[in-house]
Amino acid sequence: MRRKLFWRMVISSILRRRSRVLVAMLAVAIGATTLSGLATITIDVPRQMAREMRASGANMVLLPTGTNTSFSPTVIDEVTADIPRDQLIGVLGIDYEAVIINEMPYVAAGTDLNAAKATNPYWYVDGEWPSDAGQVLLGRDIATTIDAKAGDQVTLAVLADQSQGAASSRSSAQPSTPDDHGGSSDHSDHGSSDHSDHGSSDHSDHGSSDHSDHGSADSGQPNPEQENTGPAKNDDGKVISDQPVGNAAPNAGTQVTLTVSGILETGSSEDGFVYLWTKDMTSLTGTNPVVTVAELSVSAESNQLQELADQINAGHPEIHAQPVARLAHSDANILNMLRSLMVIITVIVLALIMIGVSTTMMAVVTERRTEIGLRKALGADNRSIVTEFLGEAVVLGMVGGIGGAGAGYGLAQLISLNVFHRTVMLHVEILLVTVAASVIVSTLASFIPVHRAVEVDPALVLRGE
Amino acid sequence: MNDALLELSKVSKIYGDLHALDEVDLTVGRGEWVSIVGPSGSGKTTMMNIIGCMDHPTSGTVVLDNRDISEFSSFDLTQVRRETIGLIFQQFHLIPHLTAIENVMVSQYYHSMPDEQEARNALERVGLGDRATHLPRQLSGGEQQRVCVARALINSPKIVLADEPTGNLDANNEHIVLDIFGELHDEGTTLIVVTHDATVAAKAQREIRLDHGKVVEEIIHNDAPQVSSVLKEEK
Numbered sequence: 030m031r032r033k034l035f036w037r038m039v040i041s042s043i044l045r046r047r048s049r050v051l052v053a054m055l056a057v058a059i060g061a062t063t064l065s066g067l068a069t070i071t072i073d074v075p076r077q078m079a080r081e082m083r084a085s086g087a088n089m090v091l092l093p094t095g096t097n098t099s100f101s102p103t104v105i106d107e108v109t110a111d112i113p114r115d116q117l118i119g120v121l122g123i124d125y126e127a128v129i130i131n132e133m134p135y136v137a138a139g140t141d142l143n144a145a146k147a148t149n150p151y152w153y154v155d156g157e158w159p160s161d162a163g164q165v166l167l168g169r170d171i172a173t174t175i176d177a178k179a180g181d182q183v184t185l186a187v188l189a190d191q192s193q194g195a196a197s198s199r200s201s202a203q204p205s206t207p208d209d210h211g212g213s214s215d216h217s218d219h220g221s222s223d224h225s226d227h228g229s230s231d232h233s234d235h236g237s238s239d240h241s242d243h244g245s246a247d248s249g250q251p252n253p254e255q256e257n258t259g260p261a262k263n264d265d266g267k268v269i270s271d272q273p274v275g276n277a278a279p280n281a282g283t284q285v286t287l288t289v290s291g292i293l294e295t296g297s298s299e300d301g302f303v304y305l306w307t308k309d310m311t312s313l314t315g316t317n318p319v320v321t322v323a324e325l326s327v328s329a330e331s332n333q334l335q336e337l338a339d340q341i342n343a344g345h346p347e348i349h350a351q352p353v354a355r356l357a358h359s360d361a362n363i364l365n366m367l368r369s370l371m372v373i374i375t376v377i378v379l380a381l382i383m384i385g386v387s388t389t390m391m392a393v394v395t396e397r398r399t400e401i402g403l404r405k406a407l408g409a410d411n412r413s414i415v416t417e418f419l420g421e422a423v424v425l426g427m428v429g430g431i432g433g434a435g436a437g438y439g440l441a442q443l444i445s446l447n448v449f450h451r452t453v454m455l456h457v458e459i460l461l462v463t464v465a466a467s468v469i470v471s472t473l474a475s476f477i478p479v480h481r482a483v484e485v486d487p488a489l490v491l492r493g494e
Numbered sequence: 495m496n497d498a499l500l501e502l503s504k505v506s507k508i509y510g511d512l513h514a515l516d517e518v519d520l521t522v523g524r525g526e527w528v529s530i531v532g533p534s535g536s537g538k539t540t541m542m543n544i545i546g547c548m549d550h551p552t553s554g555t556v557v558l559d560n561r562d563i564s565e566f567s568s569f570d571l572t573q574v575r576r577e578t579i580g581l582i583f584q585q586f587h588l589i590p591h592l593t594a595i596e597n598v599m600v601s602q603y604y605h606s607m608p609d610e611q612e613a614r615n616a617l618e619r620v621g622l623g624d625r626a627t628h629l630p631r632q633l634s635g636g637e638q639q640r641v642c643v644a645r646a647l648i649n650s651p652k653i654v655l656a657d658e659p660t661g662n663l664d665a666n667n668e669h670i671v672l673d674i675f676g677e678l679h680d681e682g683t684t685l686i687v688v689t690h691d692a693t694v695a696a697k698a699q700r701e702i703r704l705d706h707g708k709v710v711e712e713i714i715h716n717d718a719p720q721v722s723s724v725l726k727e728e729k
Contacts, residue, residue, distance in 0.1 A: 030609070410569060
């Protein structure tokens with residue numbers, strides 16, 4: 030009966046001051062909405078964000094281990110089979126080879142260009158992406174050097190020492206399943222014949238060049254005038270070809286003529302590369318498709334990515350998986366910044382709620398001074414007064430919190446749908462934490478008003494105030 | 495056991511230079527009905543606050559129910575007030591969002607355990623059994639004051655302090671309330687009534703007149719109800 034009367038007093042007190050309490054309840058509800066919404070987004074959206082950010086390029090590379098310069102494309106299939114489908118955004122196996130264009134050495138990347146486009150959507154192409162074999166994407170730097178534009182024909186020749194090098198080094202990494210592009214095309218005869226004709230002819234000149242001098246290799250576009258004779262590397266310091274492009278000479282017999290479909294501009298090392306279909310690359314090299322580097326775009330945070338790399342390395346000794354630290358850390362930093370931002374916003378919102386609730390409760394205490402005095406005159410001690418006011422604060426926080434938590438989920442859903450075009454999950458724990466936080470905040474906010482309440486002099490009821 | 499329920503000895507209450515009460519001596523016997531009269535500023539309310547355990551005297555002693563409460567802490571005074579005193583106010587001071595019966599039960603709530611049937615009986619005693627579920631705004635002034643009386647009586651206090659209990663009532667309701675006081679007195683309840691109304695004051699056995707914080711006159715009303723038979727037997 031005592032408890033029943035207590036809640037009867039609390040509820041009726043709230044209902045009697047509907048408009049005033051409604052304002053405080055609304056403040057709590059808005060805070061709870063923000064808290065619940067941001068918490069849902071903070072927990073759920075980083076996964077979405079990670080996927081979106083993966084569109085900015087690969088965040089893991091697979092490189093051959095030991096003395097191998099390449100590995101079979103089937104290894105990529107094996108690796109990707111172990112990665113959860115929803116985490117794997119894209120995968121790209123690339124065969125980097127040194128080629129000669131207009132008697133100048135460059136790096137050619139033979140790959141599935143559809144996959145390259147999907148993995149690197151931010152790449153700008155002046156013209157069209159190559160739609161089929163026979164078409165090539167020319168880096169901006171090369172296009173400028175050779176004065177080529179979309180629609181022009183370019184002739185790529187394989188380096189003289191490469192045919193021999195490829196023949197020897199790839200003997201241990203022959204693909205068991207040829208690439209889809211590898212078996213067809215009229216370039217195959219051309220490629221293989223050239224390869225057999227010239228593969229060994231220039232080997233004596235260049236085949237023994239210093240592969241060990243990797244440390245002095247420069248990154249970016251190969252330059253015919255540089256003295257560097259080490260392997261080509263990209264901006265990340267990643268070895269993309271073991272061919273000594275700096276002082277290489279063309280093998281006049283191994284060449285293909287391709288049509289430039291577009292000029293690639295990335296502002297990075299890709300501007301110095303030639304991108305061609307795997308089929309054209311095999312025609313040029315005269316070998317089965319191989320992969321010198323595989324780029325993976327995985328939706329995972331920095332530590333998860335490292336775990337995945339360790340897992341791949343343990344299961345596939347022929348390759349070395351390595352997260353691209355720059356991108357992985359960048360992703361993590363962005364997500365951490367977003368989380369920090371949301372925490373700051375949440376703290377500010379909670380502080381504002383406290384002010385709102387506190388102000389309202391203060392007004393309620395002022396309004397109820399006589400009633401408080403009466404209760405004390407009737408024998409209420411300070412603890413009873415505190416309990417009653419905190420009871421009101423708990424109800425206020427509870428109702429506002431429940432409403433706000435639900436609205437917060439709706440808000441998060443709305444934001445996620447509009448921004449990420451995906452739905453968010455309902456996290457029951459977030460709803461519970463939101464309601465608890467609302468109750469705690471409204472209770473804390475009531476401490477000062479309650480302190481005022483217990484100071485009310487019971488004698489005021491006899492003074493007729 | 496001392497027959498006096500309340501003893502004030504040289505009680506003073508001083509606010510700066512103002513002597514709200516100036517060495518007042520007053521003794522109220524158990525079951526006695528005393529009225530306190532006097533002009534505004536005479537010290538009536540200050541005396542009520544001290545007797546009602548809501549204020550401390552600056553000097554002097556206050557013995558209530560054989561306990562010297564002069565030096566009691568606020569917490570202890572609350573205990574004494576809760577156990578010993580029933581309060582009736584001029585402005586009724588009912589909690590507006592609670593029904594009549596709930597207002598009565600609030601007093602039980604702070605005293606011991608709310609009992610709806612007891613509260614209903616208290617309301618029936620003051621003639622409001624059928625108005626138990628009405629909110630204060632649905633009751634007339636007289637009815638509200640009767641609820642206030644029921645609330646003051648619900649815990650069977652040893653002393654009832656009434657501050658201008660008929661000040662806001664019409665003649666008819668004043669009559670009803672005074673009749674209830676008469677019944678309480680007959681049952682042995684000690685009553686101290688502060689009033690401006692000579693009629694109400696004359697109902698008491700003893701009338702104490704205050705002026706400038708001093709007791710200036712004491713009148714015995716022979717035609718007032720005498721001490722109840724129960725009390726007489728005890729004596």
